[in-house]
Amino acid sequence: MIDPGPVFLPKGFRFSALKAGIKASGKSDLALILAEPRTTAAALFTRNLIVAAPVEVGRASLAKSSGRVQAVIVNSGNANCATGQKGIRDCRRVCAETARGLNIHPAEVFPSSTGIIGVPLPVEKITSQLKLLTSSAGASTDHLWQFAEAILTTDSKPKLASVPLQSGGGAVTGIAKGSGMIHPQLATMLVYLVTDVVATPAELNTSLRRACDDSFNLISIDGDTSTNDTVLLLASGANGIRLQSVRKEFDRALLEVCRSLAKQIVADGEGVQHVIRLRIEQAKNRAEALQIARAISHSLLVKTAWAGADPNWGRILAAVGRSGIPVHPNKISIYIGDQMVCRGAVACSFDKNAAHEELSKPECRIKVRMGRGKASLEFLTTDLSAEYVRVNAEYST
Amino acid sequence: MIDPGPVFLPKGFRFSALKAGIKASGKSDLALILAEPRTTAAALFTRNLIVAAPVEVGRASLAKSSGRVQAVIVNSGNANCATGQKGIRDCRRVCAETARGLNIHPAEVFPSSTGIIGVPLPVEKITSQLKLLTSSAGASTDHLWQFAEAILTTDSKPKLASVPLQSGGGAVTGIAKGSGMIHPQLATMLVYLVTDVVATPAELNTSLRRACDDSFNLISIDGDTSTNDTVLLLASGANGIRLQSVRKEFDRALLEVCRSLAKQIVADGEGVQHVIRLRIEQAKNRAEALQIARAISHSLLVKTAWAGADPNWGRILAAVGRSGIPVHPNKISIYIGDQMVCRGAVACSFDKNAAHEELSKPECRIKVRMGRGKASLEFLTTDLSAEYVRVNAEYST
Numbered sequence: 001m002i003d004p005g006p007v008f009l010p011k012g013f014r015f016s017a018l019k020a021g022i023k024a025s026g027k028s029d030l031a032l033i034l035a036e037p038r039t040t041a042a043a044l045f046t047r048n049l050i051v052a053a054p055v056e057v058g059r060a061s062l063a064k065s066s067g068r069v070q071a072v073i074v075n076s077g078n079a080n081c082a083t084g085q086k087g088i089r090d091c092r093r094v095c096a097e098t099a100r101g102l103n104i105h106p107a108e109v110f111p112s113s114t115g116i117i118g119v120p121l122p123v124e125k126i127t128s129q130l131k132l133l134t135s136s137a138g139a140s141t142d143h144l145w146q147f148a149e150a151i152l153t154t155d156s157k158p159k160l161a162s163v164p165l166q167s168g169g170g171a172v173t174g175i176a177k178g179s180g181m182i183h184p185q186l187a188t189m190l191v192y193l194v195t196d197v198v199a200t201p202a203e204l205n206t207s208l209r210r211a212c213d214d215s216f217n218l219i220s221i222d223g224d225t226s227t228n229d230t231v232l233l234l235a236s237g238a239n240g241i242r243l244q245s246v247r248k249e250f251d252r253a254l255l256e257v258c259r260s261l262a263k264q265i266v267a268d269g270e271g272v273q274h275v276i277r278l279r280i281e282q283a284k285n286r287a288e289a290l291q292i293a294r295a296i297s298h299s300l301l302v303k304t305a306w307a308g309a310d311p312n313w314g315r316i317l318a319a320v321g322r323s324g325i326p327v328h329p330n331k332i333s334i335y336i337g338d339q340m341v342c343r344g345a346v347a348c349s350f351d352k353n354a355a356h357e358e359l360s361k362p363e364c365r366i367k368v369r370m371g372r373g374k375a376s377l378e379f380l381t382t383d384l385s386a387e388y389v390r391v392n393a394e395y396s397t
Numbered sequence: 398m399i400d401p402g403p404v405f406l407p408k409g410f411r412f413s414a415l416k417a418g419i420k421a422s423g424k425s426d427l428a429l430i431l432a433e434p435r436t437t438a439a440a441l442f443t444r445n446l447i448v449a450a451p452v453e454v455g456r457a458s459l460a461k462s463s464g465r466v467q468a469v470i471v472n473s474g475n476a477n478c479a480t481g482q483k484g485i486r487d488c489r490r491v492c493a494e495t496a497r498g499l500n501i502h503p504a505e506v507f508p509s510s511t512g513i514i515g516v517p518l519p520v521e522k523i524t525s526q527l528k529l530l531t532s533s534a535g536a537s538t539d540h541l542w543q544f545a546e547a548i549l550t551t552d553s554k555p556k557l558a559s560v561p562l563q564s565g566g567g568a569v570t571g572i573a574k575g576s577g578m579i580h581p582q583l584a585t586m587l588v589y590l591v592t593d594v595v596a597t598p599a600e601l602n603t604s605l606r607r608a609c610d611d612s613f614n615l616i617s618i619d620g621d622t623s624t625n626d627t628v629l630l631l632a633s634g635a636n637g638i639r640l641q642s643v644r645k646e647f648d649r650a651l652l653e654v655c656r657s658l659a660k661q662i663v664a665d666g667e668g669v670q671h672v673i674r675l676r677i678e679q680a681k682n683r684a685e686a687l688q689i690a691r692a693i694s695h696s697l698l699v700k701t702a703w704a705g706a707d708p709n710w711g712r713i714l715a716a717v718g719r720s721g722i723p724v725h726p727n728k729i730s731i732y733i734g735d736q737m738v739c740r741g742a743v744a745c746s747f748d749k750n751a752a753h754e755e756l757s758k759p760e761c762r763i764k765v766r767m768g769r770g771k772a773s774l775e776f777l778t779t780d781l782s783a784e785y786v787r788v789n790a791e792y793s794t
Contacts, residue, residue, distance in 0.1 A: 050718030050726050050742060082711055084743035117711035118744040227715050300697075300781075301789060308790030314479055314514035318624050321447030329447050345447060346481035347515040384697075386783035386790075392698060393705030393782075 007141045008162045008171035010196035012036040012236025016137035017150035020129045022077035022115070022122055030129055031150035033072040033192065034102070034137050036236045041069040041110070042204035044212055046229035052081035053091040053121075054111040055228060061095070064107040067201025069234055072192060073098050074112040074151050075126055076177075081117040081227045090121040097127045101134050112190050112230055114177065115153055144175070151177045151190055154391075156268055161260035163253040168241035170196040172253040176261040178268075191216070191231040191261060197250060199235040199243035207243070207251050208233045215258035218290075219266050219380045266380045271387030274306055275363045278381055284373035288325050292368065293379035295323035303384035306364075311355035313341045320368060331371025337364070404538045405559045405568035407593035409433040409633025413534035414547035417526045419474035419512070419519055427526055428547035430469040430589065431499070431534050433633045438466040438507070439601035441609055443626035449478035450488040450518075451508040452625060458492070461504040464598025466631055469589060470495050471509040471548050472523055473574075478514040478624045487518040494524045498531050509587050509627055511574065512550055541572070548574045548587055551788070553665055558657035560650040565638035567593040569650040573658040575665075588613070588628040588658060594647060596632040596640035604640070604648050605630045612655035615687075616663050616777045663777045668784030671703055672760045675778055681770035685722050689765065690776035692720035700781035703761075708752035710738045717765060728768025734761070 013035055020030040043062055045055050062069070073094060080087045091111050099106040113121065137143065148158035155177055162173040178189035193208075212231055233254075235243065243250050267275050278297060283289035296302055299319040305312040313334045320327055329345035337358035341350045358364050410432055417427040440459055442452050459466070470491060477484045492506040499506075510518065534540065545555035552574055559570040575586035590605075609628055630651075632640065640647050664672050675694060680686035693699055696716040702709040710731045717724055726742035734755035738747045755761050 048715060048718040049724050050714055082714060082739065082742055082744055084741065117715075118739070227718065300785075304786050304789035307786060310790065317447055317479060318445060318514075321445040321624065327446055342479065342515075344481070346479055384786060386786040388697075389701050389704060389781060389783040389786055392701035393707065 006162065007144065007160060008164045008173055009139060009141060009144065010171045010173055010194050010236060010238070012039065012196050012238030013194050013234070014137035014139045015143040015147040016133050017146040018129060018133055018136070020075070020125045022075055022125055024077070028146065028150035029075055029077045030126060030133060031074045031147045032133050032137060033147065033194070033234070034134070035070050035234055036238060037070060039069055039234050039236045040199055040201045040204055041067050041235075042201050042208045042233050043110075044208060044231045046227060048227050050082070050227050052079050052113060052117070052228040053083060053087035054080055054113045055230060056088060057091045057095065058110050058112070058230065061107040061110060065105065067204075068108050069110045070104045070108040071098055071102055072110045072112065072232065072234070074114075074190065075121075076151050076153050077115040078113055078119055078121050079115050079117040079228050080113040080121040083118070083120055087121065090123045093123055094121070094126050097130055101130050110232060112228070114151065114190055114228055117227065144173075148175045151175070153177065154270060159261055159264040159268070161257040161264070163256045165197070165241070165246060165249055165253055167246045167249060168239050170239035170241055172250070172257050174257040174261050176265060178265040189216070189229045189265065193231070193233040193254065193257065194236070195234070195250070196236045196239040197241050197243045197246065198237040203243050204233050204235055207254055210251060211254045211258045214255055215262040218377065219262045263380060266382055269382050269388070270391040271385040272382045273385055274309070274359065274361070274383045276306060276381045276383070277363060277365045278379045279365070279367040279376065280370065280379065281367060281376040282370045282372055283375040285375045286377060288372070289375050289377045290379070292320055292323050292325055292370065293377065295319045296368070297379060297381035300384060303382070306359065306383035307385045309356050309359035311336050311341060311352055311359060316366070316368065317342060317345060327370065328372070333369040333371075335367040403559065404541065404557060405561045405570055406536060406538060406541065407568045407570055407591050407633060407635070409436065409593050409635030410591050410631070411534035411536045412540040412544040413530050414543040415526055415530055415533070417472070417522045419472055419522055421474070425543065425547040426472055426474045427523060427530060428471045428544045429530050429534060430544065430591070430631070431531070432467050432631055433635060434467060436466055436631050436633045437596055437598045437601055438464050438632075439598050439605045439630050440507075441605060441628045443624060445624050447479070447624050449476050449510060449514070449625040450480060450484035451477055451510045452627060453485060454488045454492065455507050455509070455627065458504040458507060462502065464601075465505050466507045467501045467505040468495055468499055469507045469509065469629065469631070471511075471587065472518075473548050473550050474512040475510055475516055475518050476512050476514045476625050477510040477518040480515070480517055483517065487520045490520055491518070491523050494527055498527050507629060509625070511548065511587055511625055514624065541570070545572045548572070550574065551667060556658055556661040556665070558654040558661070560653045562594070562638070562643060562646055562650055564643045564646055565636050567636035567638055569647070569654050571654040571658050573662060575662040586613070586626045586662065590628070590630040590651065590654065591633070592631070592647070593633045593636040594638050594640045594643065595634040600640050601630050601632055604651055607648060608651045608655045611652055612659040615774065616659045660777060663779055666779050666785075667788045668782040669779040670782055671706070671756065671758070671780045673703060673778045673780070674760060674762045675776045676762070676764040676773065677767065677776065678764060678773040679767045679769055680772040682772045683774060685769070686772050686774045687776075689717055689720050689722055689767065690774065692716045693765070694776060694778035697781060700779070703756065703780035704782045706753050706756035708733050708738060708749055708756060713763070713765065714739060714742060724767065725769070730766040730768070732764040
């Protein structure tokens with residue numbers, strides 16, 4: 001569906017992956033990023049109050065190392081979540097063993113896990129492979145793709161995006177996993193962003209928050225926020241360009257990479273037939289627009305209508321009505337594609353076949369005008385198909 | 398699934414129903430309750446800000462008549478919603494014509510509509526049948542069942558519940574429609590409760606609010622609150638017993654009727670395989686317990702796991718974690734049936750087959766203990782099946 005385009009490798013990073021036997025499928029499930037000593041980092045984590053061990057450990061390590069990261073160790077096939085104090089100890093041991101092999105401080109190893117929850121992490125399977133994993137790291141695009149493959153769970157394909165920086169020849173490159181739509185099986189959204197600019201952790205943090213707000217925070221998660229969600233941005237400094245001197249270009253590149261990955265996540269959702277570009281216009285402010293977009297895109301009735309390519313705008317209108325925003329019905333208009341289908345909360349006469357055709361596309365456009373102000377945003381969401389239910393009803397049984 | 402048991406007919410009411418040709422299926426779709434002149438009323442309406450014409454008209458009429466109702470006119474097959482000012486005029490005309498035939502004030506006619514939205518109400522089809530509808534009204538249980546049939550849309554069966562009052566020989570009887578789980582196709586939950594006690598509208602209102610809080614407000618609606626939801630309580634006064642003198646017994650009977658109807662609505666949901674009795678215990682207060690129950694029962698991941706009778710408690714835990722309540726993970730326990738499956742947010746060892754068996758029952762029990770306080774409640778919800786998606790994806794196309 002989405003072509004990641006050419007892949008640019010920021011300097012200062014090596015990648016590695018192998019099969020450690022954690023996944024029942026026997027596919028690759030252990031992955032590593034090695035970064036140069038001066039590498040700085042910023043991370044955003046899930047807002048769920050139930051968090052997996054690697055989220056707790058990763059957050060603490062970043063604080064301890066003052067935003068320095070030299071290695072990222074990721075396993076798929078096990079989320080190390082709801083594993084209690086033992087889970088924390090297991091995660092720390094993986095970090096310590098990785099650090100020992102590299103002769104760095106354990107707080108400079110950033111851990112991630114994704115997969116089934118409530119099952120103890122198979123620590124031996126991981127630690128016994130660390131030597132091989134470290135020694136086989138390389139800086140080719142092949143290595144990068146292998147890393148991207150090894151972090152997947154229910155995803156159907158790896159997710160990469162890459163944008164070169166004109167000034168100085170660096171790049172921003174991102175790798176993501178997540179099966180979109182919502183967070184299926186709590187399979188976790190993990191995103192690793194690497195760049196070779198020179199930046200402090202605080203500068204990275206500012207850029208990362210801004211980019212995530214306009215990408216990963218604008219995709220439809222049904223509220224089933226994962227316990228493991230992590231977005232990590234690493235800057236090696238290897239191209240010698242200061243982020244501050246190319247801030248505008250850097251932020252634009254970072255946003256482009258994040259948006260591409262966000263869209264790849266949505267499009268790869270289980271059972272997804274249609275990606276919906278939902279535009280909210282004339283809201284009072286951005287928070288209000290987001291609340292309306294979420295009310296619409298979390299409605300089962302709206303999502304199932306989209307699955308049938310059904311121009312049933314009444315369900316969208318009703319979702320707006322119970323969004324919690326004090327809407328004025330007679331100011332609300334709804335568009336499917338370029339056609340207005342509802343004006344002032346009343347039916348318009350419109351071409352139903354054309355509307356059905358728009359909704360039958362792999363990517364469809366829907367617009368809701370609130371008549372309350374000047375804020376607008378675009379939210380990416382999906383339909384809800386019977387296939388989705390089948391996949392998720394058959395998970396662990 | 399549910400036997401309404403013997404039906405008691407409160408004195409002072411007659412019922413009627415017929416086929417007016419509004420439903421494409423040709424089934425009965427116009428229904429009437431005739432009540433004695435002194436009948437008092439209280440009503441609760443949808444909290445959606447987009448409301449159908451009959452909700453606006455009904456609310457205004459109750460205010461104008463100071464809580465007096467002598468007739469309830471209901472059509473199915475058309476919701477008269479998103480029909481603008483014309484919808485209001487159409488609804489008023491139906492009320493006025495009904496009133497003229499009965500020689501009563503139009504404000505004493507309470508209207509309801511349920512069915513497709515955005516389509517003008519076929520007023521002539523209704524008004525041309527009013528004479529026949531009025532003249533065929535009767536006070537037998539047959540008449541009551543015919544009324545219950547005529548207000549259905551996607552429901553698979555009529556919903557009745559009835560409890561006799563020991564003191565004075567009266568009764569509380571309720572008729573409901575709604576296809577549970579959520580409000581499918583915005584098909585509206587309509588509930589009519591009739592009793593023969595003597596009560597002021599204010600007294601009825603107090604009792605009705607209390608009963609609804611403990612019944613219809615404790616069933617899983619996915620937030621897709623309908624534009625037409627209405628619960629109406631009528632008291633004919635025909636048994637001469639003052640509500641105030643039997644308040645405790647009356648409130649208990651009313652709650653029992655409402656709870657039975659609520660459960661019938663949930664159990665009749667589209668594609669529902671399992672009704673879930675979700676118990677939240679040790680919450681700080683009732684509002685908090687309700688917020689947690691709703692977070693769990695609106696989670697697609699939880700609902701699809703239930704569809705597969707999958708004892709995947711991690712999804713329940715994650716839903717609690719993003720409920721918005723400041724939970725302490727190490728105090729949370731989860732039970733499936735009588736088995737503890739998670740203690741302090743960590744996996745317990747438990748009999749997976751027994752848990753799968755419990756979740757395979759038509760009615761299953763799940764309990765979440767918060768360790769925060771003493772409030773508890775029981776919430777009725779359902780699984781989400783592929784059949785549900787099919788039904789709702791095929792609605793209007």
